[in-house]
Amino acid sequence: MAGYLRMLSSRLHFPLKHLINGSVSQTRHISSSCPTKNGRPFNEPLNGMECARAGGIATMYRLPFQKDPKGLDVGFVGIPLDIGTSNRSGARLGPRQIRMESVLVRNVNTIGAAPYESLQVADIGDVNINLYDLKKAVQMIKEAYVKIFAAGCTPLTLGGDHTLTYPILQAVKEKYGQIGLVHIDAHNDCEDIMLGEKIAHGTPFRRSLEEGIIDPKKMVQIGLRGSEVSANCHQWQKDLGVKVVVVEECWYKSMVPLMDEVRAMIGPDIPVYISFDIDALDPSVAPGTGTPELGGLTTIQAMEILRGCRGLNIIGGDMVEVCPAYDPLGTTALIAANLLFEMLCVLPGVKYHTMLP
Ligand SMILES: [Mn+2]
Numbered sequence: 001m002a003g004y005l006r007m008l009s010s011r012l013h014f015p016l017k018h019l020i021n022g023s024v025s026q027t028r029h030i031s032s033s034c035p036t037k038n039g040r041p042f043n044e045p046l047n048g049m050e051c052a053r054a055g056g057i058a059t060m061y062r063l064p065f066q067k068d069p070k071g072l073d074v075g076f077v078g079i080p081l082d083i084g085t086s087n088r089s090g091a092r093l094g095p096r097q098i099r100m101e102s103v104l105v106r107n108v109n110t111i112g113a114a115p116y117e118s119l120q121v122a123d124i125g126d127v128n129i130n131l132y133d134l135k136k137a138v139q140m141i142k143e144a145y146v147k148i149f150a151a152g153c154t155p156l157t158l159g160g161d162h163t164l165t166y167p168i169l170q171a172v173k174e175k176y177g178q179i180g181l182v183h184i185d186a187h188n189d190c191e192d193i194m195l196g197e198k199i200a201h202g203t204p205f206r207r208s209l210e211e212g213i214i215d216p217k218k219m220v221q222i223g224l225r226g227s228e229v230s231a232n233c234h235q236w237q238k239d240l241g242v243k244v245v246v247v248e249e250c251w252y253k254s255m256v257p258l259m260d261e262v263r264a265m266i267g268p269d270i271p272v273y274i275s276f277d278i279d280a281l282d283p284s285v286a287p288g289t290g291t292p293e294l295g296g297l298t299t300i301q302a303m304e305i306l307r308g309c310r311g312l313n314i315i316g317g318d319m320v321e322v323c324p325a326y327d328p329l330g331t332t333a334l335i336a337a338n339l340l341f342e343m344l345c346v347l348p349g350v351k352y353h354t355m356l357p
Contacts, residue, residue: 037120040071044116045107058099059123060158061341066122069153074115074344075124077148077155079141082323083134084163084201086194088290094322094333095126095158097288101330102337111307112353113345121344124148124155138167138199145171149316154347156340159320161290162189165275166204168318173213176271176315180218181205182262184305185277186225186293188244190237201290201321209240216240218266222258222305223247223280226293247295255301259308266312274309274317274343276302278336286335288327299335306342317343 035042046055046062059065060076069075078095085091108114115121127144129137145168148155157168162185172179183189183205190209194200198207205221208214216237224234225247234244243265245258266272279289282296297305319336327333344350 035117038071040120042116042118042120043122045105048103048106053103058096058103060099061102061105061123061337064122066124069124069148069151071120072122072124072151072153073119073349074121074347075148075153075155076122076158076340077124077144078126078158079129079160079164080126081129081131081137081141081160081164082290083131083137083161084199085161085290086200086202088323088326090323090325091159091161091290091321092131093324094160094320094336097324097327097330097333098158098319098322098336098340099123101334102340104334105337105341108353109342109345110355112355113350114353115344115347115350118349118351119344119347124153134163134197134199138163142167142170146174149175154314155316156343157316157318157320158336158340159318159322162201162204162275162277162320163199164320165318166199166207168316169204169208169213169273170211172271172273172316173211178212178215178270179315180266180270180272180312181208181214181220182266182272182274182305182309182312183219183221184223184275184280184297184302185221186223186247186279186296187277187291188221188224188234188237189277190234205237209237209242215270216242218270218272219243220245220262220265222255223250223297225295247297250297250301251295255304256308259305262308263311268311269313271315272309272312274306274314276306276317276319276339276343277321278319278332279321281335286332288323288325288332289321290323290326291321302335302339303342306339306346310346312346314347319343
């Protein structure tokens with residue numbers, strides 16, 4: 001029996017004691033054949049063939065949890081914020097739901113990207129925020145991200161309402177200076193004032209452009225739509241030079257040619273941030289969000305957009321506005337988890353394998 005368990009343990013790549021105890025843990029999942037970085041094996045998600053997929057602590061993709069971003073190439077971070085929301089609230093629970101649905105996401109995407117073979121990745125937990133004071137919450141987010149960037153870790157963020165991108169980008173500026181931006185969304189989020197306030201989930205890119213964080217000539221917004229309060233509602237940022245792609249320009253089309261244009265426009269050198277609002281997708285596939293608009297992108301188009309970011313110098317990204325209360329089947333969070341994996345797969349340095357037909 002002891003010999004059998006030892007054999008089983010060596011096959012399963014995780015500590016035998018977790019089996020004997022009848023529990024599993026993300027303490028460390030080390031594959032004997034996996035490459036290393038600075039003498040440390042790369043983290044990998046718990047393998048669903050070897051360890052019950054619904055088991056373990058609900059970290060992103062069942063990766064190890066590591067509180068300190070030091071030594072990581074990439075950290076998944078949750079921000080349970082929704083006090084910047086204008087309509088349906090509830091996105092504060094988005095990070096938890098995305099982590100839960102992320103258990104189904106495996107190690108290699110369908111075109112051979114294998115991020116865990118060349119990047120050290122972990123879940124670094126959530127940013128603690130003040131849920132009763134948005135201005136304080138935004139400050140707390142900025143301070144947390146300054147530390148993450150200072151540790152040399154690229155954050156991929158689970159939201160949370162879109163307000164959170166503004167303080168992240170403020171931290172980005174301290175590390176990288178001016179950046180390019182790929183913004184996928186139903187809304188332009190370039191409002192000036194909402195209910196008398198400068199900070200809300202409809203204003204992050206107005207503030208970021210005003211503060212010179214983003215080079216407007218290296219910024220694209222994709223998927224914009226919905227009834228508006230006035231015509232020419234995208235004129236402010238268009239006048240700065242932002243490329244605005246309304247959803248009608250996306251209907252019935254592959255996004256591959258658009259992304260060829262975007263890569264040529266931004267170039268391979270300038271640091272680029274990706275901000276993906278799940279409401280860019282059509283509400284028939286992703287209903288769990290605060291401000292849904294009809295006529296949205298398909299999941300295929302979303303994948304083409306993210307895959308089309310490969311070759312850009314991506315230094316961070318987020319997936320925001322997942323609102324579990326309006327997502328009874330979990331599909332919206334499942335899509336968000338998979339799109340975050342696609343985002344991970346286009347980070348600089350990710351190894352690609354040739355997939356056999
Ligand atoms: Mn948004």
